[in-house]
Amino acid sequence: MPSFSQLFGGGGLKGVQRGIAVASLDANFQMIINVSAVNPAKAVLSLLGVNGADSSSSLPAAHMPVLELISATQIRANFRGPTSSTRFGWQLEEFA
Numbered sequence: 001m002p003s004f005s006q007l008f009g010g011g012g013l014k015g016v017q018r019g020i021a022v023a024s025l026d027a028n029f030q031m032i033i034n035v036s037a038v039n040p041a042k043a044v045l046s047l048l049g050v051n052g053a054d055s056s057s058s059l060p061a062a063h064m065p066v067l068e069l070i071s072a073t074q075i076r077a078n079f080r081g082p083t084s085s086t087r088f089g090w091q092l093e094e095f096a
Contacts (some may be wrong), residue, residue: 013095017092018048023065023083033075038094045069048089 017035063086065077
């Protein structure tokens with residue numbers, strides 16, 4: 001039976017970075033998170049969870065970030081509108 005690396009190339013998981021951020025937005029409702037360098041072509045970015053400003057069961061769409069790996073060392077979180085207390089967890093996995 002072929003191994004994972006024979007089927008998909010590489011040698012599996014190389015590293016994981018994760019964190020929790022509190023929205024601190026610029027005029028375009030974005031924020032930048034700096035990370036250790038990864039190869040963007042071999043990386044997967046995930047949103048782990050979001051905690052909004054209130055305790056209601058539905059979180060306003062403005063409080064839901066969309067995450068992008070914009071360079072080898074930066075994640076951009078985009079929001080639809082102003083928010084200052086939204087916390088969110090993220091994880092960045094790099095494969096060999």
